[in-house]
Every structure is written in structure tokens, then in C-alpha cells.
Amino acid sequence: MMNSAMQKLGQIIPSEAAPLRNLIVTMTIMCYLACLAIGALVLINRAVDGWTRGLSREVTVQVRQIQKLDMEAELQKAITLLQATSGVIVAEVLPREAGLKLLEPWLGNTNLEELPIPRLIRVTIDENHQPDFVMLDKNLKNTIQGASLDTHRRWEVELTRMAHTLSLLSYVILALICASAIAMVIFAARSVLDANREVVDVLHLVGAKDGYIARQIDRRFMISGLTAGVIGIALSLFTFLGLGLSGNVENNSVAAASYSLLFAPTGAGYWSYSALLVVPIVATGIALLSARLTLMRMLKSTA
Amino acid sequence: MIELQGVGLRYGDGPEILKDVNFRLAQGDMRFLTGPSGAGKSSLLRLLFLALKPSRGHIALFDQDTSVLGRQDISPLRRRIGVVFQDFRLLNHLSTFDNVALPLRVMGQRVDSYRQDVLDLLEWVGLKEQAHAFPEVLSGGEKQRAAIARAVIAKPEILLADEPTGNVDPVLAKRLLHLFLELNRLGTTVFLATHDEALIKQARKPVFRLEAGQLRAA
Numbered sequence: 166m167m168n169s170a171m172q173k174l175g176q177i178i179p180s181e182a183a184p185l186r187n188l189i190v191t192m193t194i195m196c197y198l199a200c201l202a203i204g205a206l207v208l209i210n211r212a213v214d215g216w217t218r219g220l221s222r223e224v225t226v227q228v229r230q231i232q233k234l235d236m237e238a239e240l241q242k243a244i245t246l247l248q249a250t251s252g253v254i255v256a257e258v259l260p261r262e263a264g265l266k267l268l269e270p271w272l273g274n275t276n277l278e279e280l281p282i283p284r285l286i287r288v289t290i291d292e293n294h295q296p297d298f299v300m301l302d303k304n305l306k307n308t309i310q311g312a313s314l315d316t317h318r319r320w321e322v323e324l325t326r327m328a329h330t331l332s333l334l335s336y337v338i339l340a341l342i343c344a345s346a347i348a349m350v351i352f353a354a355r356s357v358l359d360a361n362r363e364v365v366d367v368l369h370l371v372g373a374k375d376g377y378i379a380r381q382i383d384r385r386f387m388i389s390g391l392t393a394g395v396i397g398i399a400l401s402l403f404t405f406l407g408l409g410l411s412g413n414v415e416n417n418s419v420a421a422a423s424y425s426l427l428f429a430p431t432g433a434g435y436w437s438y439s440a441l442l443v444v445p446i447v448a449t450g451i452a453l454l455s456a457r458l459t460l461m462r463m464l465k466s467t468a
Numbered sequence: 469m470i471e472l473q474g475v476g477l478r479y480g481d482g483p484e485i486l487k488d489v490n491f492r493l494a495q496g497d498m499r500f501l502t503g504p505s506g507a508g509k510s511s512l513l514r515l516l517f518l519a520l521k522p523s524r525g526h527i528a529l530f531d532q533d534t535s536v537l538g539r540q541d542i543s544p545l546r547r548r549i550g551v552v553f554q555d556f557r558l559l560n561h562l563s564t565f566d567n568v569a570l571p572l573r574v575m576g577q578r579v580d581s582y583r584q585d586v587l588d589l590l591e592w593v594g595l596k597e598q599a600h601a602f603p604e605v606l607s608g609g610e611k612q613r614a615a616i617a618r619a620v621i622a623k624p625e626i627l628l629a630d631e632p633t634g635n636v637d638p639v640l641a642k643r644l645l646h647l648f649l650e651l652n653r654l655g656t657t658v659f660l661a662t663h664d665e666a667l668i669k670q671a672r673k674p675v676f677r678l679e680a681g682q683l684r685a686a
Contacts, residue, residue: 174569174579179561367557370517371618372547373574374540465539 177368178361178381185389188353188452192346192390196397196448197404199342203440204405206335208425213328220317220324224288224298226256229311230281240284243309247288250304252296255289283311343451350386350455357382358463365467379460383453390452394445401441469495469626469657470516475525477511485511487681489525495625498648498658500668502686503678509661510554512678513628516659517551518542530625547575550624550656552632556615558603564590564614565599571622582621589617592647594640608635616644626657633664645671 226247228239240258247256264282272280290296302314358365361382368378408423470493477486485508493499501509514520515527518534527534529545537545550571558567565586566573572582590596593613603611612635619627627648633641645667652658662668668675675686 174573175562175566177559177562177570177573181561363557364559364561367559367570368574369543370519370546370551370553370557371571371574372543374543377574377576 176381178357178364178378180385185353185357185385188349188386189389189393189396191349192393192448192452193396193400195342195346195349196394196444197400199339199444199447200398200401200441201404202335202338202342203444204401204423204437206332206339207437207440209328209331209335211425213325216324216328217321220321221295222289222292224290224317225315226286226288226305227283227313227315228286228309229283229313231311234310236284239309239311240286243286243305243312246304246308247286247301250296250301252291252294253288254291255287257287259285259287343447346448346451347455350390350452351459354382354386354456354459355463358460362467365464369467375461375464378464379457382460383456386456387449387453390449391445393452394448397448398441398444469493469497469530470659471526471528472515473526473528475515475522475527477508477515477520478523484523485681486515486522486678486683489683491676491683493657493659495657496652496655498652498671498673499660500671500673500675501659501661501678502663502665502668502675505663507678508681509678510630512683513551513630513659513661516626516628517549518546547571547622548624549626549628550619550622552612552615552619552627552629554630554634556603556611558611558614558618560603563600563602564595564606564610567603567614568617568621570618575622586617586621589621593617593644609637609640612636613640613644616647620647620651623651624656626659627651629658629660629662631662631664632660633662633667638666641667642670 226243228236228243230236231239244256244258247253261282261284264285268280268282298314298316305312305314365378405423409425470491472489472491475486475489476484478484489512491499501512503509511520515522516529518529518537521535530548532541532545534545559570562570568590569579569582569586572586573579587596587599590599593616595610595613595617598606598610598614603614606614612632616629616632619629629648632648633644636644641664648658648660649671676683677686
């Protein structure tokens, strides 16, 4: 019976003398915020990818109405020119109604029929062998009066710039969260060591090395970081799920974005989950390394 | 094994507690250190287990000059020294068994390898029944015996003890003295600070007297 009582050794640094509950709560909040920031980052990257892919596959030719010119003949000339251009897969004239629909939000839907609105030609291009846009624009202008080529590059650049700014902002938020987490762990590690100063003195006097003493404490920080990371990721998944199920996932709402984060097609879905899984791993690493370095530095200053 | 040359010690800007202390103990020596309270006995012991650095002079332990030791060199030396503190310095959150086993545990030994040794030693010092008890419920004498057991469990090459029989009855004091003598007979260098004249007489070992910070052979 005595031997069985000795099977389980007491903790060298008592856990009740080193409570890390507050650290777990604050790190959980940090991990939750980090998951939200990563979710936003994934959505931004996915949106940018979609935009740029769509925009780089298509260009538009606009033909303005010029008096005394037969618009249909001009359009036909443009189609012939486009189809003869290397790198153009399909060129199709959009119905006049399509152009009118584009103007409706600005002009309303009354008397639009009488306006001399430009006609649009949608041109699908080969992404891998794009045509020479400068030459194409020149040829269009020389051959068809009132024609101009819109490669969407200006929109692409604007959208990409905005997306990069948002991405950068997300990275800055993540960096700040990491810095805050490191600071919290450092304070907590100092508190634990201060609270156990007598135990540390005795351990030193019986020949314990600094690394041995630090290991008795930093394991608890590692577990705290992992716990906070797992709870944080779970809370964020519930949040995305809640947002995804709370609105219409068919339109471009926050609900749709949250829904797509969780239920994206296989490849993109794996990417979302892998990005979120980084959070508990990084939280564990931050807790372990920050605590270990702080403890070692403090122990070196003791007797 | 232990050599002090011209050692002086002062705390901060205060007066010198120890003045020109010189002595040498070879392997297997046993000495008592006596003197009035406040003479500097505990400070001298603290110098010997490297908890303090001398203000002047040189201390050599195991033929190593302690003034040139790096921080990483201190732990291996302390593992070769057993210390009985006057205030016991047991860890209140650990059982008597765990306290006694602490030096072996920090050396990385597995509990299976030392469990029986610890229980045997606890039985020898009369604490086997208190193996699972925590220091807070132990009497002063029991704490002292636990502290002695912790100091000797790793079979140190040097044993330093500060008033090791101060809280025990004469019968147990004699029993503990036999433990120290036995360790000494097996090759451990023993240095005991005590006021217990009876103990000194029984042991018949050389004595140093420390008075007003100065050490002389009694």
C-alpha cells in the first residue's frame, strides 16, 4: 500500500501555486480573433483569385454609335477582326438589352431605348496565349469607327490593390495578436516564478539545473497554449457556422462568405481548415517558447 | 576536497562576518564547527554549498576554484554535496517521500530505481510511517530527520549540516550521529555546525571554533 502511494510523484512546482486560468482565457480570446483574421484572409485571397481569373479571361470591345454609320455592319467588322486575331477564342456581340441593363442602375428604365448607347462585344481569350492588346486596340480603332478595347486591367489593378491592403491589414492584426500573446505569456511566466521563489531556491540547492526547473513550468504553459488554441478555433468555427446559417448564402453577404469558408469545394475547404489549424499550433509554440525563454532568463539571475 | 584560503565575507557594506578563514578538509575527514550564535557558522556553510560568494579569498571544492565556476558548473558540484539546513527547507506541497527523493529526481533518476532506497532510509530515520505525510503535519524533529534523509539519499561526497540535531531528543541525536559517522566511514567528508557539546564529545572528531568571524581549531 505504501509502495502504491509512491507510484505517483507530486508535482515539483505545485499547479495551485501557478494558476494559468487567466492566461488561458485571454489567450483563447486572442486565438479566436486570430481565427477570424485568418478567415478574412482566406476569403480575401479566394475573392482576389476569382476576380483576377475572371478578368484575365475576358476583355470587352465597346463600339460607340456614330451618326450615319450602320452599327450592325461595324459590329460584324469587329467580330471578323477579333476572330482573326491570335489568342481570341470567342467573340460575341452582347444584345442591346444587356447594355441597357448595365445603365439601368444609373439612369432608370424609362426612355433608354432612344439613347445611342454603345454596343458591347464580349471577347473570351486564351489565358496562356493572350493577344497583343496594344496592337488589337490599334487595329480596332483603325478598322471600326468608335471602337475601343477595355482589357479590365484598371479594375483588376484596383481590386488587387484593395485586396492586398486588406490582406496586409489582416497580417498586421495577426502580428499584433502574436505580440500580445507573447507579452501575456512573459508576464504570466514571471508571476509563476515569483510565486514559487522558495521552491526554485530549494531545487537549485539540491542540484537542479535551470533547464530542469524551467521544464517543470513551461509544460503547463504549452498545455495552456494548446487548450486556448483549440477552444479559440472551435469558437471561430461556431461563429462562421452561425453566420453562414443566419443569412442567405446565395448572395454576396457575410453569411455567404462564412458559409463558403466552411463548405467550400474540397481543395479550397482544406485550405481554410489548414489555415485555421495553424492557430493552435502557433499558440502552443508561443506559449512554450516565450515561457521557456523568460524562465531561463529569470533563473539565470537567481542564485 | 574543501580548501579555504584567506576567505572573508561581508553582506553589502556591513562589517566582515568572516575574517581570514583558512582550513582544508581532505576526502573522508569529519569536522565539527561550533561557536556562539551569530558567529558566522551558517554563513560559512552557505559559502561551502555555493549559495554565497566570498568577499575576498579563495574557496576550492573538489579541487576546483569556485571563483571561476560558470553557472552551468554549479549544479554538478551541488549534486555532490548534501546539505541539512537549519530551517529544513522542505517543500510543503510534497510528501516526505517526495522531499527525500528530490535530489535523485532532479538528477533524472526514475522512481522505480530509488523507491526502495528512499523507503529504507525513511525507516532508518524513523519516518517510514510518515512517508506519505506532508511537512506541515510533521513535528520539528520529524522535519529535521526528513531534511537529513534528503541530504544523504544521493550518497554525497561532502555532507554539510547546520544544527542537524537541534530539534531531536538525545536518543535520536545519537542515532543520527551514527548515521553521520557511518557515512564518514564510507568516505563522505562531513562538516557539521552544532551547539551540541554532547554530540561533539561522543563523536571524538576534530572541532573548529568560530568566534567573531575568526576560525580556530578548538
